[in-house]
Amino acid sequence: MDDRRPVELVARDGERIQAEFHLWEATHEDPEEVRLDLVFGQRQIRSIGRTFYGAMVAIRQELERDGLRLNCFGASKTVYPVGESLKRNYGRTAYKLSFRQPPRVANRVSIFETDRTVQPASVEEQKAFYEEWEKSLRQF
Template identity: 30%
Template sequence: MISKFEISISINNKIKKVELRCDNEEISITASFENQPPKAYIGKNFYKCFGLLRKANPHITFFCKGAKINIHPSSMSTQMSLGLKAYELEIGKDPSIADLVFIFDYEDQQLTNDPEEQRAFYLNWIKSRIGE
């Protein structure tokens, strides 16, 4: 089954909309940008696919929760939503159900195209929870 999601992006300081096609059988996100053929990003879950998409397009700002530095899925949220839901983490605080977000919801603060920055935040968050 393919689900379509429209998100806002910025290319050369111009805000545009782009459609992301999420295939839950192949576990991929396909996107097409100006004058480029569609390209599929395949991963273990949609959060990972979206990370590959962003990393491959560093010139594009993606205005959604999945691009926010403090967003990371849990094992359970990944299993339940294939990575479409993730937690908005805060250093030193356990997440609650209220912190569970849809990765394609709009966001314009603390955005990154580098999944490694999100991973580094996540590891710092883990350290903050175990008192290191």
């Protein structure tokens, strides 16, 4: 049985599109892999990977070609899986990051959730923020 999570897509023009993630913690082919489907309108995007975060990145890259971004923590500019978060629960969690601050348990979030602090970003923008955050930790 799959787990379903609602999510919103944001288009370049600001249009909001309701969608749904379908999550499977193991595929039939490999019990170590996860499957993530994004369903909206008449469309379905499927990704299989070792973690849900990795599968979400592949889906985001496809969405970006169509000018769409996910409005959830897994696609937020200042959120990234750090350390053990990728191994925990198939990569369902990540951390809200702040410059010069190490990740804190209190800042761990589900990549499928959202709130007003989410900053929908491209995969590249999110990775660039993470790299700048890493540099900021070495500066003190």
